[in-house]
Amino acid sequence: MSDVTRILEAAQQGDPKAAGELLPLVYDELRRLAAAKMAKEAPGHTLQPTALVHEAWLRLVGNQNQEWHGRAHFFAAAAEAMRRILIESARRKAAQRHGGGAAHVDLEEVEVAAPAKDETQLLAIHEALDKLAAVNRLEAEVVKLRYFVGMSVEETAQAMGISSRSAAYYWSHARAWLYEEITGRKSDRS
Secondary structure (H helix, E strand, O other): OOOHHHHHHHHHHHOHHEEEEEEHHHHHHHHHHHHHHOOOOOOOOOOOOHHHHHHHHHHHHOOOOOOOOHHHHHHHHHHHHHHHHHHHHHHHHHEEEEOOOOOOOOOHHHHOOOOOOOOHHHHHHHHHHHHHHHHHHHHHHHHHHHHHHHOOHHHHHHOOOOOOHHHHHHHHHHHHHHHHHHHHOOOOOO
């Protein structure tokens, strides 16, 4: 059992010091992932990696009813928190600058953990990802960890408790599904 899992279990059992012990264990990894993601954002982006990690942390520990079922669940929750923060930021910018509206995006040209070229692209990915989650929750979780957090296939597999081969398959299938959803192309597959 990892230290993270042990501390998460202590937090669920009501240990008031658990959150304070958890932050130093996960902060560097969350900061590294956020920095990698934000380094590729467009110049002039107002959200910084440290702010992204801090906001995600506040959302994670601020919810008193939150229960994490191990390391994988915690990192999935962190990925979801980061995704929501980036989406909220993109929506604010899109509403201010572009009057809203989503643009079609070619996911084949989107680099893993690469920034969206603009806020409308990120919003299109977000909407398609919500639809994917309704169809296949595991594939959606892989996308969140790979695209929004920047984890490798191996890191994603470890965080989710699945094999690297399964994570790679889910990633490949999800990318194809999202591409079809965003571009409006429908597959001939049944």
